[in-house]
Amino acid sequence: MKKLFVVIAALAIGLSANAQQALWGGPSVESPVINADGTVTFRFQAPKAVKVEVTGDFLPTQKVEMEFGGQKFTADMPGVGELKEGKGGVWEYTTPFAVAPDMYNYTFRVDGVSQIDPHNMWVNRDVASLTSVLLVPAPGERSDLYAIHKVPHGTVSKIWYHSETAGFDRRLTVYTPAGYETSKAKYPVLYVLHGIGGDEDAWVTQGRATQILDNLIARGEAKPMIVVFTNGNIACEAAPLENADGYVNPTMSLPKTMEGTFETAFPEIVKFVDSRYRTIAKKQSRAICGLSMGGFHTLYLSLNYPDLFNYSGMFSAAVGVTDPSISPIYQDFDKKLATYFSKKPALLWIGCGNTDFLFQANKDFMKKLDDNKFPYTFMETDGGHIWKNWRIYLSEFVPLIFK
Amino acid sequence: MKKLFVVIAALAIGLSANAQQALWGGPSVESPVINADGTVTFRFQAPKAVKVEVTGDFLPTQKVEMEFGGQKFTADMPGVGELKEGKGGVWEYTTPFAVAPDMYNYTFRVDGVSQIDPHNMWVNRDVASLTSVLLVPAPGERSDLYAIHKVPHGTVSKIWYHSETAGFDRRLTVYTPAGYETSKAKYPVLYVLHGIGGDEDAWVTQGRATQILDNLIARGEAKPMIVVFTNGNIACEAAPLENADGYVNPTMSLPKTMEGTFETAFPEIVKFVDSRYRTIAKKQSRAICGLSMGGFHTLYLSLNYPDLFNYSGMFSAAVGVTDPSISPIYQDFDKKLATYFSKKPALLWIGCGNTDFLFQANKDFMKKLDDNKFPYTFMETDGGHIWKNWRIYLSEFVPLIFK
Numbered sequence: 001m002k003k004l005f006v007v008i009a010a011l012a013i014g015l016s017a018n019a020q021q022a023l024w025g026g027p028s029v030e031s032p033v034i035n036a037d038g039t040v041t042f043r044f045q046a047p048k049a050v051k052v053e054v055t056g057d058f059l060p061t062q063k064v065e066m067e068f069g070g071q072k073f074t075a076d077m078p079g080v081g082e083l084k085e086g087k088g089g090v091w092e093y094t095t096p097f098a099v100a101p102d103m104y105n106y107t108f109r110v111d112g113v114s115q116i117d118p119h120n121m122w123v124n125r126d127v128a129s130l131t132s133v134l135l136v137p138a139p140g141e142r143s144d145l146y147a148i149h150k151v152p153h154g155t156v157s158k159i160w161y162h163s164e165t166a167g168f169d170r171r172l173t174v175y176t177p178a179g180y181e182t183s184k185a186k187y188p189v190l191y192v193l194h195g196i197g198g199d200e201d202a203w204v205t206q207g208r209a210t211q212i213l214d215n216l217i218a219r220g221e222a223k224p225m226i227v228v229f230t231n232g233n234i235a236c237e238a239a240p241l242e243n244a245d246g247y248v249n250p251t252m253s254l255p256k257t258m259e260g261t262f263e264t265a266f267p268e269i270v271k272f273v274d275s276r277y278r279t280i281a282k283k284q285s286r287a288i289c290g291l292s293m294g295g296f297h298t299l300y301l302s303l304n305y306p307d308l309f310n311y312s313g314m315f316s317a318a319v320g321v322t323d324p325s326i327s328p329i330y331q332d333f334d335k336k337l338a339t340y341f342s343k344k345p346a347l348l349w350i351g352c353g354n355t356d357f358l359f360q361a362n363k364d365f366m367k368k369l370d371d372n373k374f375p376y377t378f379m380e381t382d383g384g385h386i387w388k389n390w391r392i393y394l395s396e397f398v399p400l401i402f403k
Numbered sequence: 404m405k406k407l408f409v410v411i412a413a414l415a416i417g418l419s420a421n422a423q424q425a426l427w428g429g430p431s432v433e434s435p436v437i438n439a440d441g442t443v444t445f446r447f448q449a450p451k452a453v454k455v456e457v458t459g460d461f462l463p464t465q466k467v468e469m470e471f472g473g474q475k476f477t478a479d480m481p482g483v484g485e486l487k488e489g490k491g492g493v494w495e496y497t498t499p500f501a502v503a504p505d506m507y508n509y510t511f512r513v514d515g516v517s518q519i520d521p522h523n524m525w526v527n528r529d530v531a532s533l534t535s536v537l538l539v540p541a542p543g544e545r546s547d548l549y550a551i552h553k554v555p556h557g558t559v560s561k562i563w564y565h566s567e568t569a570g571f572d573r574r575l576t577v578y579t580p581a582g583y584e585t586s587k588a589k590y591p592v593l594y595v596l597h598g599i600g601g602d603e604d605a606w607v608t609q610g611r612a613t614q615i616l617d618n619l620i621a622r623g624e625a626k627p628m629i630v631v632f633t634n635g636n637i638a639c640e641a642a643p644l645e646n647a648d649g650y651v652n653p654t655m656s657l658p659k660t661m662e663g664t665f666e667t668a669f670p671e672i673v674k675f676v677d678s679r680y681r682t683i684a685k686k687q688s689r690a691i692c693g694l695s696m697g698g699f700h701t702l703y704l705s706l707n708y709p710d711l712f713n714y715s716g717m718f719s720a721a722v723g724v725t726d727p728s729i730s731p732i733y734q735d736f737d738k739k740l741a742t743y744f745s746k747k748p749a750l751l752w753i754g755c756g757n758t759d760f761l762f763q764a765n766k767d768f769m770k771k772l773d774d775n776k777f778p779y780t781f782m783e784t785d786g787g788h789i790w791k792n793w794r795i796y797l798s799e800f801v802p803l804i805f806k
Contacts, residue, residue, distance in 0.1 A: 045516055046513075046514065046516050047514065047515060047516075048452075048453055048514035048515070049451075049514070050451055110449075110513070111449065111450065111451035111452070112450065112451070113448055113449050113450075113521070114521055115518055115521065116519065116521075116533070118516070118517055118518065118519075118533065121528050121531065121533065121643060121644060122644050123526055123528075123533060125524050125526075128524065130519070130521065130524065130526060135649070137649055147647075147649055148645065148646060148647050148649065149647050150571060150572070150640075150647045152563075152572070153563040153572060153574075155560050155561065155562040155563070156560065156561045157558050157559065157560040157561075158558065158559045158560075159558040159584075160555075160556040160558070160581075168553060169553070169555070169556060171556075178563075181562075181679055237553075238551075240524060241524060241525050242551065243551060244550075244551050244552050244553045246538070246540055246550055246551065276584055
């Protein structure tokens, strides 16, 4: 047996020096650690550092003044916790409060330089940033929906469709619920759209959408459904580093996201999905939702294709921002709105945080709905334009559709 | 239009401060940069650091003495390049040579602490380590197979099967070739196994297997095939952070990987795949390959189920390491070997690096094959027990199967 273990040890030496350190031998730093009292400890080894901080949305936000294009904004930015140096150059910070059950992103700042947590393998990319992920599990709390449980799991596929509009193949993330492959049933379809700078991966990584779906369906709180995560930038084949552009870092990709092309081309995605999957291919069994720019897309897709979606969810939606001259998609807003409601959609659901810079715009939009006696459902949450809210909205919206 | 851009700017403020820095305003550091002369420049911003190094397999290896369990090993470890501090605390290193077209992993070492490149969104996890990825593209070179091209893309799915052996659902990565969904044809199946500490994600992230498949099939150099990436640790539902164990970091997961249970349970995976996908469910259309521990699994699966696989690929396989008393799977080796060859498999393919610590063990195994006049194909490469070799072996093996 000794020989076996020796060879197993040697096998691992094929890995990087870094890996070995984590596996045996070298110093082992555990971070993050959720303590019994609900506080969370973060650790970072940096013997020569002068200052090590941790920042993330588990800390109370701070108001920060920002400026862009001559305009000033006040934005809610994550707070900062200062780590203290201990033995072996291991810096440590424990929250002075129990961290509420939820999913969070955090990074370290070592002498001013942002770093992910090298001891935490869970890293998400959000647009052009890598952050470490902290999931505080809590049975009975909403965050339980974000965790993986021993329940039947849907299949998550990266699949490509041909876009006639773009002239090339484009990538979708598609969730088919547990049992889809062995069933002969047809399923309703929910389309889920990301925000500006996002892509077809965002809702699955930062949004925990497939976990939310698995868990809600397993609980019987949502209907089994197919969920399609699109890429809202029609100029892109796929998420950064997943397309033929090769070795480039993501950018905000503004050009082809809010100028009407995505919405104009959307029916080709619906057509593809209806041809490729066993869908119930009618309005009654089709829903759409999206965050921020995706909420904007959701609104205009709902208005321009009033026979396509029966349920629409606008999450922190970028309403009231459009210059109608950009595209026919954005023209005749009031008329399209009236037509949309005349066809009696089953649900228009709006969610927005009360410190979101888009909160007033959403209130203005809802005033217009009120003035016209157009029905909708509104959920106001604390906080701003953040993933925490978007996970809440998705987990609220999904149980309401296809009933 | 001004309002639109102001709001778009504000949308992004919902992202982290880190993101904004990358998007506008703050200092922009580009890293890595492939220069026109083929050298590569790495940059890292750390104004207060004393020493910044970069290490990775793009650098010539160094011999490093290591010890485990009282045994000494010499391992090839990546070399180290020292960055020099420049303006604004931006450290920089340019390779003194053109980096050969290939895929590499690298990390920075800032005052002794390993860090990924915060300016490179391409991060792979290998067991318990995060590394930044450098792909040096080169048309006409093998590394071209690792890049994404505008060719038809297969679908990559994460799908769960029920393991009767384990008593719970387990996750597979499955590649179906472009055209699978719209065809009525049946397809051959290749099973691809990871090394110790790996999982069903490893070949897709570090191995670039789905890119290799897409490209070889598009060139007509490989048959369209279904490819199944298993998880070789039968005690696990899925890759770390993809299972109900929740918030734990990966470990080497030794207990249930090389003691026969995985091999004993393997037919349930084949049965699942044959029931779920349009496969040609016979030996002639079934292949298996794996790296290191996965090469070990490949060997014993081939020997114990001589009617299952017609093509077997052992990549840097951990041969000659087993204590047969562990499991019946590892017993009667010579007899099983003779039976296996008596059934005339179409291909036993062996690849190993000539500085691999398993090179001699593979030579010994091939001597046994020679002594018995058992046919096989051998590819010797430079280098050791590294992903660079495993990508080569996969791209050599795949064109040879299902002909």
